[in-house]
Amino acid sequence: MSIKTDFSWKVAGEAGYGIMVTGDMFSRACMRSGAYTFDYPEYPSLIRGGHNTYQTRISDREVFSQVREVNILIALNQDGVDLHKDELAEDAILIFDPENTKTDFANSIPLPMAEIVAKFNGDKIMRNTVALGASLAFVCVDFEILKELIREAFSKKGEDVVKHNLDIAKAGYDFVGKKKCAFKVPAKAVKKKMLMSGNDAISLGAIKAGCKFMSTYPMTPATAIMHYFAKHEEDMGLIMKHTEDEIAGILMAIGAGHAGARAMAATSGGGFALMVEALGMAAMTETPVVVVVAQRPGPSTGLPTWTEQGDLRFVLHASQGDFFRVVLTPGDHEECFEAGVQAFNYAERYQTPVIILTDKYLGESFRSVEPFSFSATVNRGKLILSPAADYKRYEFSDDGISPRALPGSVVFGVFSNEHNKDGDFTEDPEMRNRMNEKRWAKIETASKEIGDKVRYYGDKNPDVTVFSWGSTKGPVLEAMKLAKGLKIGLVHTFCMMPFPTEEISEYLKSAKRAVLIEGNIGAQFGGLIREYTGVEIKDKLLKYNGRPFYPEEILKFLKK
Template identity: 40%
Template sequence: MPTLDRTIIIAGAAGQGLVTVGELLSKILTRAGYEIFATQHYMSRIRGGHNSFRLRISDLPRYASADNYDILFAFDQDATTLHSDMLHEGGTIILSDKLDAVHKQCVRIPFDKLSSNPRYENIVALGVLCSLLGLERALPEQLLSERFASKGEEIVQENIAVLTSAYEWSVAHSDKCSQLPKMYAHPERILVNGNNSIALGAMAAGVKFCAFYPMTPGSSVAQTLINHSEEMGVVVEQVEDEIAAINMALGASYAGAASLVPTSGGGFALMTEAISLAGVMEQPVVIVLAQRPGPATGLPTRTEQGDLLFSMFGGHGEFPRIVLAPSTIEECFEMGHRAVSFAERYQTPVILLTDQFLADALQSLETYDLHSLGQVHRPDYSDTEPASYQRYALTPDGISPRRIPGIGKTTVLADSHAHNERGNITEDKALRNSMVKKMLLKESSIRKDVIPPRYYGNSKPDKLLICWGSSEGAVREAAESRIEHGENVAVLCFSQVYPLDVTQFIHYLENAKERVCIEGNAFGQFAWLLKGLTCIPIEKNISRYDGRPLTAGYIVHKMYEE
């Protein structure tokens, strides 16, 4: 169990620099050796409204937000009103001396005295927080030097001067906040969010093309690819709409480039016809579906797990597909790689389900181990016997040889119609049956490669908590808290949600006295899926659909709610 578990919430209006403070502090703490898990809560506006950055600090990895906080840094009065009731006993509120103190333990900062330029208020905030937490000043100084190096030495020194003033002022207030225990510094560790991690995993698998239309919370996958496009040889195209995006990706895939399209629910809705096109063409493509609450525009900057069934069944006609749902930021990297690998191997659409919570969450990690990743299947670049090549040849596993047009004399046909083995349009009923059976064979091949769910706990639990995707961290934390109280609780978590191999997990369901499915949607979509596949009842559903992420406290409360 962790001996350190401290949470800071930095809150205020959009445009006040609170995300800058949160991200800088997260990087500093990561380099200092702490385990960091941070989440962002923001409204759909450029300025105003109310946003928050929630930073959890521990000596062991954490995978979910805490329910309560130790420090509230309030950039405006609304922040004190909205969040002060979530402070732990003995917690501290840090705020401007121009705001009203609403708590017995307040640190009121004279921003005007510490910096004559309002532009540096976030550096004052960073300095005060670092000082009160007991972090050596050299850590933020080094980070500021790196961050502002491109703006010149004068700007660097101005920032460091403000930071120094904030540190010196904070000394007199050190009794208001307990310092963090020292950790061994790890300057080589990285701080990434879920979307960064997905993009990095996809690049490690050889993604070479991305087309997208910006849509929160999926856009930063494309932005990460853009940031590394030159060094990694990735072409990224921002297009006029989601229909163009996925059709361009299919064209690039046909030409031999492993392709990826990031979007959210509304964009995925526009893509469904082209997903069916990928199915009949047997063309590999990865779609990153970053979920947010719907229907329609819904809550565009909040989180939900409401598109599970849509991802499985969106598109007309029957064809194989794979749906993955990473549960942690580290697993986002693995699943980003695996999504490309599955798409290329099985020549089919792969949908990678994430959500705003996981997409924007930040975590400190060791650098990724590229050697642990499997080989990615590549197309056949040969040109032997071009006249006899059949793009849709009938094979025992349903997977046909895929060649690339333009290499030698081989003709590679692709069409949206039903076709024969060569790819020519046909309405022959025998050939139609053969091609459908080919797809069924491919589905069977995919099922042999299904990622098994993870199981934690006693083999015969009183309560089995079932979850998928990003809810795992909160669910496991809830289970651990009940185990500490002597309860017999286990967890079953899925990172592949379609197709499923029932033989991998049905015994876990059968051995539990009570099964509880926990997910971020109102209908209990995964519970519905499991009941349909296994005919085993799910006695209780715990759902959250207010746009906020699941937490351990929320889950425990709902577990015992009548």
């Protein structure tokens, strides 16, 4: 019997029974054993209750997305079986508790979770700990690794709690014993890796860039960024303000940016809708600010805990009037970190808002990553600490960017109204023209200076060239690995504004078959490509049901 070292594990059950904790600890244990992991959690749009899942992909190579088939399913209740039995691979194992679950699946293993918990006088909520121990035994992970994780997770609750969890986890582990399994965590030299979400990576990048101030109002799926800053306020010297609403959040961030701090806000589409007037104020006053917009399906409340790429056009045109903003669309955790760093350089260099556009899938999926290698020198643009007495805040320049002094160093005006070089309010038509043109000139400046807006992956002479952006990157990369006999190239756009017209045009010219893949019904990226290059990509794979792309469905489409 051949042993698989690339497989998918999933735990499913009722919310409140430790689904997310179980998945996180399983993934960390596999990672510490030497494997690469990718985790995809799902939960409903409910305050309490509902059906939760946590799926982990384990491999001996770096992985970038989940897959459709599940090889090991842990069902904590009947729904865990009924809702996911169609996902089971032919060689899958189904582990269930016979006390509350029935199944006719051939390769199923009854694990008396409730019975084991009762034996140790535990609460039934601890059935997940039995399942965790059993799962790791099935894939040959040393119990000492789980022991270490349990101590890390529960040490603050006291030794009795640690021992109780260890005893129950060991009982689940020993129940499996040395049963032979077709799935095994690859035994490799353990590299230093971190398990983190896209939201975590953005937070780390922002802190690396020197962001010291965050103000925002919580909104799924961006809330984890707020939590990260709050958690590290003291040890990293940060300020995180939980504001009364999104309007206050972005205004405080703009105020901090005006005072000289690197500042940000984070939200989703509905929250960003409240921020857009203030976004225009940042553009008019030429104040640097960074906003993370983590997409979820709309319109209105939509599907609050699911994913989509429907806000691209929204962020590109948000707020009244014409003005330049930088929009970054990272596709994986490394690019989330990169965007977190570069956003603050761009915001200060071009004195304009920068938007990092992600989605629920990328923001809340976890991946084992090696320490980030990306680094960039802090670029504060035309910041001057000792301005001359005749300083003019909005002086005209060829690149559209004026010297920026901080309040307290010299007197100057800052208005959301149109203004002259001193910052004083004006309605003069000639001055209006010149100021508008000055701000608009930043587009050309940024277009020339921002490099690596498009990243290419795959065969140098592909049969199919895929054009995508954001979180579709991972599933496309995995589809490329599954392809046999089909040469695929991926053109991934990391910077959406300034739009990479020349780069996209060149790839379109050389494409034998161009395919557009994105997660919205309106083919918004495809529309931008047509707008800027004059070329319409007619071969499209669009998904808009709230779920992410799977590599298998991408490959099936590309093989048509």
